[in-house]
Amino acid sequence: MSAGSTRNAHVGWLPYIVAATFFMEYLDTTVIATALPQMAQSFGVGPNSLSLGMTAYMLALAIFIPASGWVADRCGARTVFVSAIGVFTVASILCGLSQNVTEFTAARLLQGIGGAMMVPVGRLIVVRSTEKARMMQAISTITWPAIAAPVVGPPIGGFITTYASWRWIFLLNVPFGLAAIAVALAIVPNLRGTERKPLDLVGLLLSGVALTAILYGAELASQPATNPWIAGAVVLGGLIVGAIAFLHAKHHPYPLIDVSTLKVPTFSVTVITGSFTRIGIGAVPYLMPLLFQVGFGLSAFRSGLLLLASALGNLGMKALTTRILQRYGFRMVSIVDVTVAGVFIVACGLLTPNVPLALILFVVFVYGVARSMQFSTLATLAYADIPPQQMSGASTLWSAAAQMTIGLGIAFGAVSLRIAAAFNGETSGHVFTLADFRLAFLFAGVLTLLSVLGYMGLARNAGQSIGGGSRGGETTAKS
Numbered sequence: 322m323s324a325g326s327t328r329n330a331h332v333g334w335l336p337y338i339v340a341a342t343f344f345m346e347y348l349d350t351t352v353i354a355t356a357l358p359q360m361a362q363s364f365g366v367g368p369n370s371l372s373l374g375m376t377a378y379m380l381a382l383a384i385f386i387p388a389s390g391w392v393a394d395r396c397g398a399r400t401v402f403v404s405a406i407g408v409f410t411v412a413s414i415l416c417g418l419s420q421n422v423t424e425f426t427a428a429r430l431l432q433g434i435g436g437a438m439m440v441p442v443g444r445l446i447v448v449r450s451t452e453k454a455r456m457m458q459a460i461s462t463i464t465w466p467a468i469a470a471p472v473v474g475p476p477i478g479g480f481i482t483t484y485a486s487w488r489w490i491f492l493l494n495v496p497f498g499l500a501a502i503a504v505a506l507a508i509v510p511n512l513r514g515t516e517r518k519p520l521d522l523v524g525l526l527l528s529g530v531a532l533t534a535i536l537y538g539a540e541l542a543s544q545p546a547t548n549p550w551i552a553g554a555v556v557l558g559g560l561i562v563g564a565i566a567f568l569h570a571k572h573h574p575y576p577l578i579d580v581s582t583l584k585v586p587t588f589s590v591t592v593i594t595g596s597f598t599r600i601g602i603g604a605v606p607y608l609m610p611l612l613f614q615v616g617f618g619l620s621a622f623r624s625g626l627l628l629l630a631s632a633l634g635n636l637g638m639k640a641l642t643t644r645i646l647q648r649y650g651f652r653m654v655s656i657v658d659v660t661v662a663g664v665f666i667v668a669c670g671l672l673t674p675n676v677p678l679a680l681i682l683f684v685v686f687v688y689g690v691a692r693s694m695q696f697s698t699l700a701t702l703a704y705a706d707i708p709p710q711q712m713s714g715a716s717t718l719w720s721a722a723a724q725m726t727i728g729l730g731i732a733f734g735a736v737s738l739r740i741a742a743a744f745n746g747e748t749s750g751h752v753f754t755l756a757d758f759r760l761a762f763l764f765a766g767v768l769t770l771l772s773v774l775g776y777m778g779l780a781r782n783a784g785q786s787i788g789g790g791s792r793g794g795e796t797t798a799k800s
Contacts, residue, residue, distance in 0.1 A: 334504075334508055335446060335451070335459070335508065335509065336447050336459040336460075336462035336463050337462060338501060338508065338509065339443040339446060339447050339463050340462050340465060341497070341501055342402075342406055342439055342440075342443055342501050343466040343467065344465075344466035344469070344470060345409070345494055345497050345501070346409065346436045346440060346466075347466045347467055347474075348466070348473070349432075349490070349491070350436075350470070351478070352474040352477055352481070353478065353490060356478055356481070356487035356490055359486075360425070363487070364420075364421050364422055364425070366422055371422060371425070374422065374425045374426045374429040376540060377426045377427075377429045377430040377433065378429045378432060378436075379433070379536040379537065379540065379728065380433065380536075380537070381429075381430050381431075381433025381436075382436060382536070383528075383531075383532030383535075383536055383724075384525075384529040384532075384533065385433070385437035386437045386440075386441055386532070386717065386721050387524070387528040387532070387578050388525055388577065389437060389438050389441040389442050389445075389716075389717055389720065390441065390442075390445065390577075390714060390716055390717035391518065391521075391577060391713075392438065392442075394513055394713050395517065397511040397513050398445055398449070398509070398510070398512040398513070399446070399505065399510060399511035400511060401438055402438075402439065402442045402443055403505050403506055403509070405435045405436075405437075405438035405439035405442060406435070406439055406498055406501050406505065407435075408431060408434055408435035408438070409436055409439055409494070409498060410435075410495055410498030410499065410502075412428050412431040412434075412435055413492065413494035413495060414491070414492065414495060415427075415428035416429060416491040417488040417489070417490075417491035417492040418488070441717055441719075443463070444463060444716050445712060445713055445716040446509060446512065447459050447463055448460070448704045448707075448712050448715075448716065449512050449709070450510060450512070453786055454787070456701065456787040457643050457646060457701050460700050460701040460703075461639060461643055461697050461700075461701060463700075464697045464700040464701075465635075465639050465693075465697075467696065469632060469635050469636055473629075473632050476628065479625055518575040520577070521573055521577035523569060524566060524569055524577035524578060525577050527563075527569055528563075528577060528578055531560070531563035531565075531566050532559070532563075532721060532725060533559070534555050534559025534562060535556055535560065535728070536559075536724070537559075538552050538553070538554075538555030538558075538732070539556065539728035539729050539732035540728065540732070542556070542732035542735055542736050549739060552732070552736075556729075566578070576714075577717075578717055578718050578721065579711060579713075579714025579717070579718065581711070581714070582714050582718055583718075585706050585707060586778075586783070587702050587706050587784060588703050588705075588706065588719075590776065590778065590783075591700075591703040592718060592719065592722050594774075594775025594776060595699040595722075596722055596726045596729075597768060597769075597771065597772040597775070598659055598662075598695060598699070598769060598772040599696070599699075599726040599727075600729045600730045600733050600768060601663070601666065601765050601766070601767075601768035601769030601770075602666070602691075602695065602765075603726060603729075603734075604731070604737065604764075604765040605688060605734070605765060606730075607730070608669070608737075608738065608758065608762060608765065609631070609669060609685070610624050610628065611738070611758070612669070612670075612672070612762075613627055613628075616755045616758050617673075617674045627681065627682070630682045630685040630686045630689065631685045631689035633689065634685070634686040634687065634688065634689025634691075634692075635690070635692060635693040637690070637693075638689075638690045638694050639693060639697070642694060642697045642698075646698065646784070650782065650785075651701075651705075651779065651784035652776060652777075652779040652780065652781055652783050654698055655698055655699075655779065656773055656776050656777060658691050658694045658695045659691075659695055659773050660770065661691045662688065662691035662692060662695055663766045663769035663770035663773075664766065665688045665691060666688060666766035667763055667766035668684050669684055669688060670758055670761065670766070671762075673755060700719075701784070701787065702784050703715065703719055704787075705784045705786055705787045706786060733764075733768070737760070737761040738758070740760075740761075740764070741753075741756070741758070741760035741764075742754075742757045744760060745760070
């Protein structure tokens with residue numbers, strides 16, 4: 322379907338309405354961690370008992386994200402998007418009214434179904450409705466919630482649980498959800514696919530099992546009481562099933578996940594190399610609060626205040642992202658920015674309570690700037706060369722990869738910290754020192770720096786079709 326046939330006077334507002342729903346979903350996911358102790362007390366159980374609710378949410382994401390593109394093509398993007406917001410909002414109410422772990426788990430499962438459809442379909446609506454010349458700005462707009470929410474979520478969650486009730490974390494979604502539904506019904510076009518493809522049930526099963534195992538293994542790895550070898554085995558099993566799913570998709574005439582999009586060099590780099598980058602950078606939001614609270618001995622509130630420097634870097638960079646990409650191009654920006662991110666991730670591990678506050682804030686701020694720039698660069702470049710008929714498949718694959726790397730980033734941070742503790746002679750895995758954090762941040766920084774090699778293979782004029790700067794050179798990625 323041609324994007325031109327769907328454009329109307331309201332098309333410029335689409336990225337903002339989609340971004341608002343993204344922020345609702347991402348914020349809800351990040352603030353819940355701070356509310357777990359209070360929730361456990363309300364339910365009369367230990368905090369670990371609530372992990373089932375977290376796992377149920379990830380399970381729903383793993384199963385339904387791969388199907389989101391097919392459902393949108395068959396039923397219409399607006400229909401699915403509005404329905405997903407409705408499901409997410411109703412599930413939020415049920416989460417807020419839950420009286421026990423069983424009710425909460427069921428509500429989180431329903432909420433995961435809404436989130437799994439809302440995020441990839443919302444992204445699909447934007448990329449299908451936006452002309453190439455405006456794509457960079459549009460993608461930048463819908464990317465900021467994923468960048469900002471993990472940073473501002475914990476302070477907000479801490480404030481709500483301290484001065485109100487954990488139930489408001491979920492109930493506050495209701496007015497935002499209702500407003501989003503009303504606006505979406507008014508301005509979002511009901512885009513559909515150009516052909517009615519049969520549902521790839523085998524692909525749905527394989528992708529669901531693969532993503533579930535990877536995300537569940539990542540969750541296990543982040544738990545101090547879990548044997549890391551068991552978690553690693555679960556992740557490995559997921560990767561093996563994922564490889565089988567990949568081979569199936571390559572030979573299926575109508576695959577649920579269109580892996581042929583990986584033949585597009587710019588898209589392939591953002592999915593494959595970008596995954597390693599996101600894992601390395603994504604370990605920091607897990608490690609940094611622990612560094613400040615455990616390593617520095619600060620309260621959760623004071624730690625949250627320090628993390629606001631990263632949030633300022635994240636949000637402040639959004640105003641400059643488009644101009645920087647237009648001036649220097651995607652290849653140059655990716656190489657330089659990932660290098661800066663890797664160096665400052667390592668620098669985070671060198672911080673101590675004796676370091677001047679101004680220097681701590683500077684390091685955290687620059688990390689936030691680099692994180693924002695790279696995530697926006699990846700999200701924008703991904704769709705630069707994707708033909709219209711493959712937009713649905715690209716959006717589905719991108720969403721699945723992005724969701725996986727969120728969980729794997731947390732797991733990488735947790736496992737790195739546990740390996741560092743073992744290396745430094747700590748066997749319990751529950752008490753961490755500054756030396757442990759120094760090594761964990763080093764691991765995350767090195768992984769981020771190694772991903773630079775992938776960006777070096779980009780063509781110098783990569784992304785030029787959507788306004789990325791070019792210094793000349795090849796039109797395809799280097800082999």
